[in-house]
Amino acid sequence: MARILVVEDNSLNIKLFCDLLSAHGHDARPVTDSRVALDEAMSFRPDLIITDIQLPYVSGLDLIRAIRREPVLAEVPIMAVTAYAGQGDGERILATGAQAYVSKPISVARFVQEVSALLPKTPAL
Known part of the structure; x- marks a missing residue:
C-alpha cells in the first residue's frame, strides 16, 4: 500500500482521485488548500504526490518547486494534473520537477497506469 498525497481544490476531482486510489489499495490523503500542502507532505511522507496545476493561493508549479527544495521530499515522484494542457505545457510541467502529467478530464x-508507473516497485515475496 502506497501513501499518496492528493492536492486538488475541486471537491469532485479530489473524491474521484482518492476513491480510485483507495480502490487500488492505496492510502490517499486529500489536501484542498495548497497553502498547507507542503506541510502535509512533510508530515505524511508520501510515496507519490498528485497535484493540480491550477490551484488558488499556491500554484501547482510553485508547489512542485517547493517540494523539490525539501531534502526529504526531493525524490518523491510527482504527477501533475491539469485541465489546460496546451502547446508546451507538458514540457514546462516536467521541467519544473514532475515526472508525469495527466490532462483533465482524466481517463x-x-x-x-501513471500512478502505477510512478510508484516504487516492491519485490515479490
Whole structure:
C-alpha cells in the first residue's frame, strides 16, 4: 500500500482521485488548500504526490518547486494534473520537477497506469 498525497481544490476531482486510489489499495490523503500542502507532505511522507496545476493561493508549479527544495521530499515522484494542457505545457510541467502529467478530464485507465508507473516497485515475496 502506497501513501499518496492528493492536492486538488475541486471537491469532485479530489473524491474521484482518492476513491480510485483507495480502490487500488492505496492510502490517499486529500489536501484542498495548497497553502498547507507542503506541510502535509512533510508530515505524511508520501510515496507519490498528485497535484493540480491550477490551484488558488499556491500554484501547482510553485508547489512542485517547493517540494523539490525539501531534502526529504526531493525524490518523491510527482504527477501533475491539469485541465489546460496546451502547446508546451507538458514540457514546462516536467521541467519544473514532475515526472508525469495527466490532462483533465482524466481517463481513469491512464490515471491508474501513471500512478502505477510512478510508484516504487516492491519485490515479490
